[in-house]
Structure formats: C-alpha cells, structure tokens
Amino acid sequence: MQDAPTKETLLLALAKFLITEVRPVVTDSRLSFRLLIAANLAGIVAQECAGEDDQNRAELARLTALFTELDAEMTAPAVATLPTRKKEARAIALGNEKLAKGIASGVLDPASGTAVFAHVKQTLTEKLAMDNPRFDAKRDLP
Amino acid sequence: MTATIEERVAAHIKSESGADVTVNQVKLLTGGACQENFKVDLTLDGTATTFVLRSDAPTKLPGSIDRKAEFGVLERAAAAGVRTPKARWLGRGVVRDGGYAYLMDWVTGEAIGRKVTSAKELAGARAKLPGELGRELAKIHSVRPMREPDVNGSSRASEKGFEPAQHTLRHMRASIDAIHGPRPAMELVHRWLTEHAPAKEDVVLVHGDFRTGNFMVGPEGLVAILDWEFSHWGSRYMDLAWVCMRDWRFGQLDLPVGGFGARAPFYEAYEKESGVTLDPTLLYYWEIVGNLNWAIGSVYQSERYVYGGEDEFELVAIGRRAAEMELEALRLIEKGKI
Numbered sequence: 001m002q003d004a005p006t007k008e009t010l011l012l013a014l015a016k017f018l019i020t021e022v023r024p025v026v027t028d029s030r031l032s033f034r035l036l037i038a039a040n041l042a043g044i045v046a047q048e049c050a051g052e053d054d055q056n057r058a059e060l061a062r063l064t065a066l067f068t069e070l071d072a073e074m075t076a077p078a079v080a081t082l083p084t085r086k087k088e089a090r091a092i093a094l095g096n097e098k099l100a101k102g103i104a105s106g107v108l109d110p111a112s113g114t115a116v117f118a119h120v121k122q123t124l125t126e127k128l129a130m131d132n133p134r135f136d137a138k139r140d141l142p
Numbered sequence: 143m144t145a146t147i148e149e150r151v152a153a154h155i156k157s158e159s160g161a162d163v164t165v166n167q168v169k170l171l172t173g174g175a176c177q178e179n180f181k182v183d184l185t186l187d188g189t190a191t192t193f194v195l196r197s198d199a200p201t202k203l204p205g206s207i208d209r210k211a212e213f214g215v216l217e218r219a220a221a222a223g224v225r226t227p228k229a230r231w232l233g234r235g236v237v238r239d240g241g242y243a244y245l246m247d248w249v250t251g252e253a254i255g256r257k258v259t260s261a262k263e264l265a266g267a268r269a270k271l272p273g274e275l276g277r278e279l280a281k282i283h284s285v286r287p288m289r290e291p292d293v294n295g296s297s298r299a300s301e302k303g304f305e306p307a308q309h310t311l312r313h314m315r316a317s318i319d320a321i322h323g324p325r326p327a328m329e330l331v332h333r334w335l336t337e338h339a340p341a342k343e344d345v346v347l348v349h350g351d352f353r354t355g356n357f358m359v360g361p362e363g364l365v366a367i368l369d370w371e372f373s374h375w376g377s378r379y380m381d382l383a384w385v386c387m388r389d390w391r392f393g394q395l396d397l398p399v400g401g402f403g404a405r406a407p408f409y410e411a412y413e414k415e416s417g418v419t420l421d422p423t424l425l426y427y428w429e430i431v432g433n434l435n436w437a438i439g440s441v442y443q444s445e446r447y448v449y450g451g452e453d454e455f456e457l458v459a460i461g462r463r464a465a466e467m468e469l470e471a472l473r474l475i476e477k478g479k480i
Contacts, residue, residue, distance in 0.1 A: 037459050044462065056416045057264075100324035101332055110330040112476045120327050121476075124469040137469055140477070141388060142398050142405070 011046035015039040047130040055126050056088050062119045063095030066108075070095050143313065151182060151195060155245065158231040161187045164268055174199060175446075176206040176371055178237070192248040194227070198241035204442070205350070206316065206371045209242035210234075214403055215373045218347065224281045226367045235370060246276055251358035251365040255392040258359050259401035267363045272403035274364040274412030275357070275385065283348035283378045299345050299375030306377035307339040310431060317438045322445065327468035331434045336476050340424055343377045352381040353390040354400035356384045374456070382412065382420070383428035386480075389436060389463075398480075405480075411479035426480045430471050 102108035152165040180195040232244040287299040350372030358365040394401035444461025
C-alpha cells in the first residue's frame with residue numbers, strides 16, 4: 001500500500017491546480033471549457049476512489065437478492081485466490097449480465113414498483129452521486 | 143488535389159454560379175464527427191461576402207446523413223417556409239475526394255446552449271422563442287414523405303406499414319446490442335417503451351436534433367434552425383419532446399422548453415400552425431425515447447474513444463453522463479406523465 005497522500009488527495013490537488021492556477025491564464029474559451037471538463041474528471045475519479053468499495057458492495061448485495069446464485073460465484077474455487085475486490089467486480093458483472101438479459105427476454109418484471117426497478121434506480125442514483133453530485137435525482141420537473 | 147482549398151472552392155462556385163469569384167480565405171470553424179463547417183470569405187462579382195461551407199467529414203455517426211441528403215432536406219424545409227440558412231451549390235470533391243459539400247448563407251447570432259438560456263441581452267428573445275420554435279417545427283413537419291419521392295429514403299417511410307415508434311425501437315435495440323457490456327437501465331427503459339409503443343403515427347420530416355444549441359438566436363428572437371444532419375422521416379413527437387428533455391435545459395430545470403420557456407406556449411403555437419391537436423401521452427412517450435436515445439448516444443461517444451481509435455478527450459468524458467439520462471427516463475416512467 002502506498003504511503004500518504006492518498007490517491008483521492010492527489011486527484012483533488014490536480015483538479016484544484018487546474019482550476020485555480022491554469023484556468024485563469026487560459027484565454028482561449030474552448031480550452032478553458034476543456035480544462036473544466038478535465039478538472040471535473042479528476043474530481044469524479046477522486047469520488048470513485050473514496051466510495052467505490054461501499055458502492056460495489058451495496059450493488060452486489062442487491063444483485064444477490066435478485067440472483068441468489070451470485071453467492072456461489074463469490075466462493076467458487078476458480079476465484080479463491082482473487083482479492084475480494086476482484087471477486088465482487090466479477091460477481092457484479094455477472095449479475096448485470098443476468099439482469100440485462102432477464103429484462104430484455106421478459107423473464108424479469110421491471111415495471112415501476114418492482115424490486116428490479118428499485119434496484120436499477122438505486123444503482124443509477126449511487127453512480128450519479130459520484131459522477132455528478134449536483135444532479136438532483138429527487139427533484140420533480142415541469 | 144493540388145490546388146489550395148481556396149482555389150478549389152472558387153472554381154466550384156464559379157462553375158455553379160457563373161459569377162466572377164475570388165476566395166480570400168477558407169477557415170475551419172467546427173469539425174464534427176460527420177461534418178465540418180468552414181468560414182469562406184470571398185468576392186462575388188465584385189462584392190465582398192461571407193458563406194459557410196459545409197462538408198462531409200471522413201467519418202459518419204450512426205443515423206447521420208451526408209451533405210447531399212442534407213442539401214435535399216434543406217431545400218424542402220426552405221420551400222416549407224422554415225427559417226434556415228439558404229443552401230446552394232452542392233458539389234462533390236470540393237473539400238475532399240468523394241465527399242459532398244455545399245455553401246450556406248452566413249447568419250449571425252448565438253447558438254451556444256448556456257448563452258441562449260442565460261445571456262442578459264437575449265432575455266427578450268427567450269420570451270418569444272417557445273412560440274417561434276413551435277411555429278417553425280410545425281412548418282418542418284409539414285414536409286411529408288409521399289410528396290418527396292427522392293429525399294433521404296422517403297419511399298420506405300411512405301409505406302402503409304411504416305410506424306415511427308417501431309422504427310426507432312429497432313434502431314435503439316441494435317444500438318444497445320452494440321454497446322460493450324450489459325446496460326440493465328437501458329434494457330428496462332427499452333422494454334417499457336416496447337410495451338407502451340403507440341400503434342400509428344403520422345410520418346413527417348423530423349429535424350432529428352431539435353434542441354437548444356442547434357438554433358441561432360439574436361436579440362430579436364429566433365434567427366435560424368441549424369444542424370440538420372440527423373433529419374429523417376419519423377414522428378413529430380420526437381422533435382417536440384427532444385427540445386424539452388432535462389439535459390437540453392442547460393441547468394434551467396424549471397423551464398422545460400430548451401431551458402428558456404414553459405411548455406404551453408410552445409405546444410399552442412405548434413397546434414395553431416399545424417392544425418394538429420397534440421396528444422400528451424405521446425409527448426410523454428417520446429420524452430422517454432429521447433432520454434434513452436441520448437443515453438445511448440453518450441455511451442457511443444465514449445466507445446469511439448475506448449474502442450474506436452479516436453483520442454478526442456471530450457468524447458471519453460461524456461460516457462459517464464449516460465446515467466443522468468437513464469435516471470431521468472426512470473423518473474418519467476415512475477411519474478407516469480410529463
């Protein structure tokens with residue numbers, strides 16, 4: 001494991017540098033806009049570093065409730081030597097395959113009010129909490 | 143191609159118009175994925191003037207048309223009275239071998255989304271825009287495939303069995319299948335749209351990217367409708383819904399029409415000009431279609447970077463934004479109306 005500063009700290013320092021030191025001296029409006037995007041990307045990755053373990057665990061728990069066989073995926077001999085984080089990522093990818101296929105084929109009911117709908121919505125909400133914290137998912141729109 | 147671009151453009155205009163032409167400068171303005179715009183400064187029979195040269199790019203985007211088809215669409219739109227820059231002198235090989243290009247009148251104004259929705263000097267324009275856009279859109283939709291035998295695949299769209307929603311659903315299905323990795327939210331929305339698809343709709347000329355950012359605005363109001371590269375035959379509701387989508391409000395979430403207006407004046411102007419009474423169920427349905435389409439489009443942009451060998455950094459940045467459109471589609475499904 002690396003010593004401090006953490007990767008989140010490094011990325012946030014990079015974002016801050018781009019905004020406070022580089023952007024003020026950039027006169028080209030297109031480049032200035034692209035700098036904002038770059039700083040924003042660094043911020044997204046920082047959020048992801050800080051939150052991805054909890055995010056992945058929550059997504060996997062919901063997927064396992066929908067597909068109980070994912071439990072066996074986590075303990076299969078083939079993945080025994082993998083670190084937990086990789087096991088979780090594999091199980092999530094498999095769960096999402098099953099979910100996407102089940103919805104498309106009609107095996108799963110994804111209507112509003114079902115467990116499938118609630119899971120998909122919650123997963124998107126958690127993704128956006130990192131990708132765009134300003135996105136107000138609860139707000140009703142005209 | 144040994145001549146300079148200025149020489150080639152001058153020769154093209156001279157052969158098309160018969161005028162005495164000197165082209166002083168051809169300057170690239172914007173390079174899109176499927177077309178490029180150049181500013182052309184020239185002297186035409188002794189008078190200094192400026193045109194836009196619009197050319198095919200080396201690549202295409204799914205669903206986009208080439209400059210030849212676009213030129214045909216623009217001619218029909220202009221004939222229907224739509225405010226759009228006059229297009230003239232379509233030619234092949236002017237900018238690059240095999241690619242089509244044509245010239246367009248130079249129009250001045252603001253098209254950048256955030257400026258259209260918030261610039262102080264455009265406050266008066268914003269008050270007029272919903273009505274103006276409703277009227278312009280009705281004029282675009284007055285162009286019908288059965289009367290246009292050779293514009294952009296109109297023969298298929300004129301067939302009795304052509305249903306715009308089914309056509310769009312098939313197109314989106316193929317696009318989702320082409321994405322790397324599973325997309326449960328897209329599957330959910332696509333399934334809802336399949337189960338709620340309208341049976342029969344009129345087939346009209348659809349602009350295909352009718353939103354803030356793709357029309358030019360001046361202090362007096364709407365100047366011109368631009369960017370016709372996604373025009374096709376389909377449902378009027380696709381355009382009516384697209385301009386109202388959350389993402390095209392540019393942060394002005396309480397102003398559903400393009401981030402500057404309420405829905406009622408937009409719809410009322412459209413109804414008055416077209417004589418069609420709008421169906422709220424279809425406005426709702428196609429706003430969900432729009433969100434799924436733009437979610438797919440966002441992922442497609444980043445896949446061009448990840449898998450397509452393009453290294454434009456804004457492309458890769460846009461991929462994560464798909465979740466915004468996916469969640470907005472779910473919000474609409476849950477709400478049950480716009």
